[in-house]
């Protein structure tokens with residue numbers, strides 16, 4: 001309390017005294033408050049110490065992730081429409097690539113009720129074809145003058161285009177973009193597709209060199225040798241058996257029975273897979289992806305667009321996270337075929353994806369995984385963290401890669417059975433995962449599918465991993481105001 005005297009100087013003294021008192025009290029209150037906060041922080045820390053280590057780690061990660069999300073989040077990006085052609089054996093249908101693309105894009109646009117004129121930018125992934133095939137294909141739908149990017153990133157061309165679309169939207173450069181891919185191939189191996197390019201550096205020469213230095217080169221399709229040798233190395237290092245690889249192919253063929261877009265829809269016995277014609281070492285014909293014709297498309301939009309079109313929210317699939325990587329130095333340095341096919345690149349970007357999204361393999365139900373050869377699916381289980389290194393065989397024996405297990409890997413039939421029209425593959429994976437999340441897959445529906453993962457890789461190299469889930473059904477307007 002403060003008392004004022006009779007004269008002015010007394011008043012001044014009293015006022016100064018009061019101010020001093022106030023300052024002192026404030027200091028005391030602040031010190032108490034700091035002490036109080038520190039005590040509580042110590043207590044919380046003690047409680048966290050008592051919890052199992054993984055809990056506390058996950059808890060801290062989630063808190064950090066939430067804080068990051070609130071403070072630095074990029075605008076969300078959604079897949080709102082998907083479509084694809086049936087994948088077919090090359091030359092079995094009388095069509096050209098513009099026909100395939102027109103069909104896939106029209107289906108994707110119809111899926112979300114948009115017109116081609118709504119599309120502001122587009123990417124088109126393909127491996128074989130001259131420059132500007134993307135333009136030629138999309139001109140079938142209209143000459144709207146939009147930016148069109150032709151993407152050539154080996155077997156990851158389709159998903160690299162998707163990655164680009166996501167960045168275009170995150171950068172605020174468009175609200176509706178199209179990612180599509182196609183391939184028109186020839187029967188037989190990729191060697192049949194080679195144009196006369198012998199006067200220049202082969203982009204895979206260093207990868208092939210690793211293989212030549214370890215297992216040598218034989219007259220078999222080069223891609224089958226690359227992935228087959230990685231499988232041989234896995235067997236040698238970890239005791240994996242040829243049966244483990246065959247089980248993967250048997251499963252993928254079985255999954256495709258209920259996929260009408262799949263190139264093959266035939267159920268094979270395990271013995272048929274094991275005893276089919278040998279392509280390279282343990283890899284039989286039924287464990288190799290075929291060559292295929294086909295196209296796939298996805299319409300991608302911004303959160304702003306979804307807010308303006310709330311009727312699309314119920315079918316919108318959020319791209320929770322997506323990472324694109326290229327090779328690490330170990331790809332050439334360690335004389336390892338497992339590393340040469342991109343193990344370290346996929347391991348690194350998968351870890352980054354989990355870290356950035358706060359999700360982990362435990363949260364995932366469905367995975368579309370790049371099974372160009374059964375060996376790659378097996379090795380990738382370890383690279384994306386489904387099991388420890390060397391333990392993929394055990395995961396397969398437990399049936400954790402199919403219905404009834406921890407994850408359904410390749411519910412579509414994967415590349416081995418659905419087919420592998422190279423530029424379309426990365427987009428077709430998103431078609432399947434979007435339909436799985438929306439619960440539209442009929443007899444091949446993955447039960448309780450909440451989070452889905454994509455893995456797409458190209459030797460040379462490029463790798464994409466991504467996580468998807470249905471859009472939050474609440475109006476997300478609170479985010480757009482941030």
Ligand SMILES: CC(C)(COP(=O)(O)OP(=O)(O)OC[C@H]1O[C@@H](n2cnc3c(N)ncnc32)[C@H](O)[C@@H]1OP(=O)(O)O)[C@@H](O)C(=O)NCCC(=O)NCCS
Nearest residue numbers: 187188189190221223264279285286288289290291372416
């Ligand atoms: C596996 C491969 C060597 C087979 O080639 P091929 O035997 O010379 O010739 P084809 O393509 O005509 O295949 C022969 C038959 O097997 C079938 N076939 C091919 N792959 C199949 C599969 N995974 N499942 C079922 N049948 C398959 C073909 O449809 C064809 O059947 P048909 O005789 O009834 O027409 C070839 O398809 C290949 O190289 N695949 C890998 C492609 C690749 O490298 N992609 C990039 C991955 S990184």
